[in-house]
Amino acid sequence: MTKYFTNLIKSLKKVSLIDYEVFGHMRRTGDLKLMQELNRSIILDTIRKEGPISRSDIAKLINISPTTVTSAVNDLIQEGYVREDGVGFSSGGRKPVLLRFNPNTRxxxxxxxxxxxxxxxxxxxxxxxxxxxxxxxxxxxxxxxxxxxxxxxxxxxxxxxxxxxxxxxxxxxxxxxxxxxxxxxxxxxxxxxxxxxxxxxxxxxxxxxxxxxxxxxxxxxxNYFGSFKKYKDLVYITIGDGVGSGIMYNGQIIRGYKGSSGELGHTTIVRGGQKCECGNEGCLENYINWPAIYSQVVTALMTRGKETIIRNLIEGDINRVSPAVFVKALNEGDTLCYQIMEEIVSHLSTSITNFIHLLNPEVIILSGEIVQENSIFLDLLNKYVSKQVIPILKDEVNIQPTSLGAEFxxxxxxxxxxxxxxxxxx
Ligand SMILES: [Zn+2]
CATH class of the missing domain: 3.30.420.40 (ATPase, nucleotide binding domain)
Incomplete structure (x- = not known):
């Protein structure tokens, strides 16, 4: 695919509908090949998303002439990207042949x-x-x-x-x-x-x-594989050893000038707080990442008289303290884990509120071992953020766990x- 073509697609993505002016211009300049390639890509994407689908339904759905669809589909079948698969319903006349994306050809x-x-x-x-x-x-x-x-x-x-x-x-x-x-x-x-x-x-x-x-x-x-296909404004936050985020706005990744957008972990949450490896002080990541949780749990375990279910779960072996153990103890009603979690949520909710006020995403997706199977955390976070955002956004707060599973x-x-x-x- 030519660079020009990729750039054209990107510029077209910025308009809400296919700009026929552009196509008109292309026709005048004789760049038919480019137009064919673009049509072909849109047709393939439609088959991938909507298939099994007939040729005539594709034409109707994306407003391209049936002749163009037929010609592009012939090429796609020949190259193996698309295959014919059964017939559809007909209210009269010949039943339409259905098309399906073939993901195994490449x-x-x-x-x-x-x-x-x-x-x-x-x-x-x-x-x-x-x-x-x-x-x-x-x-x-x-x-x-x-x-x-x-x-x-x-x-x-x-x-x-x-x-x-x-x-x-x-x-x-x-x-x-x-x-x-x-x-x-x-x-x-x-x-x-x-x-x-x-x-x-x-x-x-x-x-x-x-x-x-x-x-x-x-x-x-x-957005491509998961449960959030219909959303266009998404924020994805991952909490592990570090804290990062990916931002999609109007279907496009926000990268920023140097590509450093989304460094959520290094946003300042405590002025004059803990020293961070980035050189700054009080960065969010140092308060909510797994090492921060781990050190609080281990300190409690070493403190005489501090009660926690974790003590039983790890059977005396401090090496067994893991995010999964922490979440298990939390789900079993452990007070220590709840207190640690509440503190994390109070820091994170401030950052997420800032995110919402700056970008107004439709959904915020959370991932990381500490978030898995952890509805207590998610419920608490939704509650805190709902309290902090400006009133008009209160009912729109939508924080959900990742839908990608183990092979994310x-x-x-x-x-x-x-x-x-x-x-x-x-
Ligand atoms: Zn930092």
């Missing part, structure tokens, strides 16, 4: 990098995992981890035939990423600064490569590539 490679692991998988065009490997980073940093990533991809692809059917490699990573240029700009934990990873991987394998920040990928995945990383990687290549919602 494959994609997803790579998810974290501080501790590199996950690689082969997926079909719906993000279903065909094969997956998880490797430890062995605490590699800097050039070492880059070498390791390329080595892992190489090993993974070695046994794979038909590499020409690979639609691309999609890499997601924490930190500040320049997705357009494919550069990891800044990642203090992995000591990566200005690494042109997209170019490096493309040079090595000759396969189109995509790179994005992980939370941006997750918000895309919630791979779905994130898949969403980055599929969104870029196929989702041309105008």
């Amino acid at each position: 494959f994609i490679i997803g790579v998810s990098i974290s501080n501790s692991s590199i996950k690689i998988s082969e997926m079909n065009l719906e993000g279903h995992i065909i094969r997956k490997e998880i490797h430890s980073t062995n605490l590699s940093q800097g050039q070492d981890i880059i070498n390791l990533i390329i080595k892992m991809i190489k090993q993974f692809l070695e046994s794979k035939e038909n590499l020409e059917l690979c639609e691309g490699i999609s890499i997601i990573t924490p930190g500040i990423v320049n997705a357009k240029k494919g550069i990891i700009s800044y990642n203090t934990k992995l000591k990566l600064y200005d690494i042109p990873l997209k170019q490096m991987v493309e040079n090595e394998f000759g396969i189109p490569t995509f790179l994005d920040n992980d939370t941006n990928a997750y918000v895309l995945a919630e 990383e791979m779905l994130g990687a898949a969403a980055v590539i599929l969104q870029e290549k196929y989702q041309f919602t105008i």
